Amino acid sequence: MTPSAGGAAPDARDIVIAPLDLATWVDEALAVQAQAFGLGPEEVAVRRHIVLRHLASPGARALGATDGTGRLVGFVYGMPNDRAQWWSTVVEPYLRRAGNESWLDDSFTVTELHVLPAYQHRGIGRRLITTLADGATEPRSILSAIDTESPARALYRKLGYQDLARRVLFPSAPSPYAVMGAPLPLRR
Numbered sequence: 001m002t003p004s005a006g007g008a009a010p011d012a013r014d015i016v017i018a019p020l021d022l023a024t025w026v027d028e029a030l031a032v033q034a035q036a037f038g039l040g041p042e043e044v045a046v047r048r049h050i051v052l053r054h055l056a057s058p059g060a061r062a063l064g065a066t067d068g069t070g071r072l073v074g075f076v077y078g079m080p081n082d083r084a085q086w087w088s089t090v091v092e093p094y095l096r097r098a099g100n101e102s103w104l105d106d107s108f109t110v111t112e113l114h115v116l117p118a119y120q121h122r123g124i125g126r127r128l129i130t131t132l133a134d135g136a137t138e139p140r141s142i143l144s145a146i147d148t149e150s151p152a153r154a155l156y157r158k159l160g161y162q163d164l165a166r167r168v169l170f171p172s173a174p175s176p177y178a179v180m181g182a183p184l185p186l187r188r
Contacts, residue, residue: 012122014067015119017063017128018063018064018066019061019063020064020077022051022055023052027048029062029075030047030048031072032073032074032116033047033075051112054079054111057079060077061077061078061079063075063076063128063132065119073118074114074119074125075128076114077112077132078111078132078143080108080136081104081105083104090168091165092104095165095179098164100179103142103181106138106140107138107139107140107142108184109141110141110142111143113152126158130186133185133186134185139183140181140184141161141181142181143161143181144170144178144180145177147167147178148175159187160182161180161182163178163179164179164180165178165179
């Protein structure tokens, strides 16, 4: 949703956070991610396969944020971490060098969190990630974010995440990432 003709921003109080059947909503979710993260059609196609593969992981869960019309304006998903998954195999050497390899065990990975730009800075991302993390049975959470000072990293820090490894390079990613971890429940 774009701001109304009068220029008013969308009202975040009308947003409903609820479980999301991400397999059914994958195209809408990736459209949100494409706008929030600046992805092109080729990258969206690659990520579609990744999301669907992740959903087959035991304990994978997703939440969506919908506006009053039922339009998806944000989503989050994650799963219990598995050291055999690709993400863990990439970040493990960086975490080991930093003395934080143990964070890969007994943790819930927040895999993706995205909110449409017109709805950002209204607490929707915070509601999505805290609600998802509240349902985790693991004692801690891990995630990766582009390694730059950004509103997303500031939010994660406010929730209790701290840097576990920086300058993490993912194949084909143009920018380095930081791996962050927080004890659960997340700070409010």
